[in-house]
Amino acid sequence: MSDDEMRPAGLEGVFTDGERLYTRNSAPGKTVYGERLVTHEGVQYREWVPTRSKLAAYIRAGGRFFPFRPGTNVLYLGAASGTTASHVADIVTPGTVYCVEISPRSFRDLVPVCESRPNMVPFLADATKPSEYAFAVSSVDVVYQDIAQKGQAQIFLKNFSAFGAKSGLLVIKSRSEDVTQDPLRTYEASRKQLLSGGLRVEEVVRLDPMEKDHAMIAVTSG
Numbered sequence: 532m533s534d535d536e537m538r539p540a541g542l543e544g545v546f547t548d549g550e551r552l553y554t555r556n557s558a559p560g561k562t563v564y565g566e567r568l569v570t571h572e573g574v575q576y577r578e579w580v581p582t583r584s585k586l587a588a589y590i591r592a593g594g595r596f597f598p599f600r601p602g603t604n605v606l607y608l609g610a611a612s613g614t615t616a617s618h619v620a621d622i623v624t625p626g627t628v629y630c631v632e633i634s635p636r637s638f639r640d641l642v643p644v645c646e647s648r649p650n651m652v653p654f655l656a657d658a659t660k661p662s663e664y665a666f667a668v669s670s671v672d673v674v675y676q677d678i679a680q681k682g683q684a685q686i687f688l689k690n691f692s693a694f695g696a697k698s699g700l701l702v703i704k705s706r707s708e709d710v711t712q713d714p715l716r717t718y719e720a721s722r723k724q725l726l727s728g729g730l731r732v733e734e735v736v737r738l739d740p741m742e743k744d745h746a747m748i749a750v751t752s753g
């Protein structure tokens with residue numbers, strides 16, 4: 532790859548070759564979900580695939596509220612096998628990503644990803660019960676949530692205040708709230724719940740067509 536083929540994408544820690552998105556690989560030589568590795572001027576980058584990661588889809592869809600910096604501590608709810616959480620970990624190194632996942636099956640895949648990235652800490656726990664991981668997480672800067680279950684905004688609010696976060700990103704899967712309701716109404720209802728919970732809503736970005744009937748809501752502590 533020549534010198535001008537990898538450049539900052541305009542958001543902290545996110546790069547582009549003009550077509551694809553990348554993060555710096557904080558575990559050189561390792562992939563997490565079969566993504567491409569590219570070396571440029573001695574630095575290894577991992578492709579960040581928008582159809583596999585809703586945070587990359589958010590960037591592709593024009594999302595610009597991006598609270599991740601080197602040193603940011605993140606509570607990540609619904610880490611699954613670590614696809615998006617690993618990219619967040621690349622960006623916030625040396626900050627910590629606390630990864631909460633309820634499914635033992637996904638957790639089994641998450642653990643080796645965390646083993647190769649010392650700033651990812653896995654918890655087999657339920658995001659509706661912050662007390663299950665509060666023993667190890669004192670406070671965080673950012674809450675990122677992507678859990679497909681009813682009551683997404685309420686679960687987010689509970690964690691946001693429990694850990695003193697200042698900003699966050701919340702994926703709303705419309706069908707998890709109400710399969711029959713127009714997704715736009717569901718996003719609006721979630722936005723209002725977050726406002727009622729005292730948060731300031733910075734952006735609501737629909738993720739279609741990369742993630743059908745999903746939106747990302749970006750918030751600050753208001």
Ligand SMILES: C[S@@+](CC[C@H](N)C(=O)[O-])C[C@H]1O[C@@H](n2cnc3c(N)ncnc32)[C@H](O)[C@@H]1O
Pocket residue numbers: 583584585586608609610611612613614615616631632633634637656657658659677678679680
């Ligand atoms: C859509 S997947 C997450 C994908 C992941 N965020 C990514 O981009 O790589 C949703 C995950 O949330 C988990 N989940 C659902 N309810 C949860 C809860 N109450 N607490 C923790 N995790 C939960 C599911 O087991 C599933 O792995």
